[in-house]
Amino acid sequence: MNEKIIDTFKKNLTGLRKRYGCTSKQLSELIGCDSSYISKVEKGRLVPSLDKLIAIANFFEIDFVDLFKD
Numbered sequence: 001m002n003e004k005i006i007d008t009f010k011k012n013l014t015g016l017r018k019r020y021g022c023t024s025k026q027l028s029e030l031i032g033c034d035s036s037y038i039s040k041v042e043k044g045r046l047v048p049s050l051d052k053l054i055a056i057a058n059f060f061e062i063d064f065v066d067l068f069k070d
Contacts, residue, residue: 005068006044012067014042016060031055 017027017038024038031037031052040046048056057064 006047008070009068010042010044012069013038013056016062016067017042020060027056027059030059 017024022030024042025035028035028037028039032055033052037046037048037052041048053064053067057067
């Protein structure tokens, strides 16, 4: 993935998670992942699969492409 897209995604994910008052551990568990999954994604150490992107978007009730918009 393009670095700018990844940075935008990480910023959007962190912002949404904080707006919902959810820790990275809680969100990881809510989408069925290891407790450190979201933390790794937000730090850029892991790129989520399509099914995890969809699970994240569904949790926030948004279209998954919105996770990548400036």
